[in-house]
Amino acid sequence: MEGPTVYTIKQELQPFVGKKINNVSGYSKAIDNQIFLNQRIKDIFSWGKHLVFQFDDFALRVHFMLLGTYESEVEGKKFSGDYPKTPYLTLKFDFDNGHMDMYSSALKLHPDTKDLKSTYDFTVDVMSEQYDEEAAFKLMQKKPEAEISDILLDQKIFSGVGNKIRNEVLFMNKILPTRKIKDIDLKTLRQLVKDNHALSWQFYEWRKVGELNNGQHWKIYRKKVCSVCGGKITHAYTGKTKRSSYFCTTCQK
DNA sequence: ATCATTGTTATAGC
DNA sequence: CGCTATAACAATGA
Numbered sequence: 001m002e003g004p005t006v007y008t009i010k011q012e013l014q015p016f017v018g019k020k021i022n023n024v025s026g027y028s029k030a031i032d033n034q035i036f037l038n039q040r041i042k043d044i045f046s047w048g049k050h051l052v053f054q055f056d057d058f059a060l061r062v063h064f065m066l067l068g069t070y071e072s073e074v075e076g077k078k079f080s081g082d083y084p085k086t087p088y089l090t091l092k093f094d095f096d097n098g099h100m101d102m103y104s105s106a107l108k109l110h111p112d113t114k115d116l117k118s119t120y121d122f123t124v125d126v127m128s129e130q131y132d133e134e135a136a137f138k139l140m141q142k143k144p145e146a147e148i149s150d151i152l153l154d155q156k157i158f159s160g161v162g163n164k165i166r167n168e169v170l171f172m173n174k175i176l177p178t179r180k181i182k183d184i185d186l187k188t189l190r191q192l193v194k195d196n197h198a199l200s201w202q203f204y205e206w207r208k209v210g211e212l213n214n215g216q217h218w219k220i221y222r223k224k225v226c227s228v229c230g231g232k233i234t235h236a237y238t239g240k241t242k243r244s245s246y247f248c249t250t251c252q253k
Numbered sequence: 254a255t256c257a258t259t260g261t262t263a264t265a266g267c
Numbered sequence: 268c269g270c271t272a273t274a275a276c277a278a279t280g281a
Binding site for chain 2: 001002005049063064065066067068082083106108153155162163164165241243244
Binding site: 065066067068083084086087088103104105106240 | 271277
């Protein structure tokens with residue numbers, strides 16, 4: 001699940017802020033989930049792909065990883081994740097005004113933490129109003145030897161960007177994922193930052209109108225044939241992170 | 254049946 | 268301390 005979806009979830013869950021958890025269930029081995037029982041939620045926020053529930057004296061960080069999803073019912077409205085529901089219910093909260101079910105996700109408890117939000121740097125969260133393109137541009141240049149494919153997924157620079165977004169952004173800019181930062185001119189580098197940010201928001205908008213799951217907007221991600229030149233698309237693992245990259249060796253240089 | 258995947262973290266080893 | 272490699276997690280669909 002990529003950052004824009006987590007941002008959406010955060011928005012959907014706002015009616016639970018200030019509400020008490022009436023019942024807790026789920027099979028997470030990481031946490032004794034009964035600590036949440038009868039606790040009141042003080043804040044719900046997202047940072048990149050993190051979803052955070054702040055309580056009075058501790059905080060819970062949820063990460064949906066690759067396979068995680070969720071379902072919720074908030075004041076009569078139903079919401080769900082991008083992918084089909086899995087049988088593994090990690091954690092479920094019941095409130096007077098609805099419930100929140102998280103599946104196949106990784107939980108991390110921050111004990112003795114009254115304000116986890118203050119420890120996050122929101123200038124790198126692409127979905128934050130505080131996102132700073134100029135700062136990202138500078139951070140990228142600090143890693144001249146790194147491959148651009150790794151950098152566009154670097155959560156310390158582009159928190160929230162996932163594999164779909166970075167593949168599309170590279171294609172849009174006609175840049176091969178294996179190009180090193182030092183071999184990309186500054187104008188293009190700046191544009192990559194801009195597009196990584198902008199496409200994250202576009203992703204959010206597409207999701208809102210149900211145009212995400214069918215992949216109708218992807219030009220390169222999981223495609224077989226290049227939408228521009230008609231050539232065969234290459235699928236290979238790139239960079240230190242060895243994530244799946246899709247690219248056209250004719251259109252991207 | 255095996256393998257890859259919208260992703261990160263813990264651990265070991267150097 | 269920092270880097271890298273590897274496993275671990277977890278379910279589904281190709």
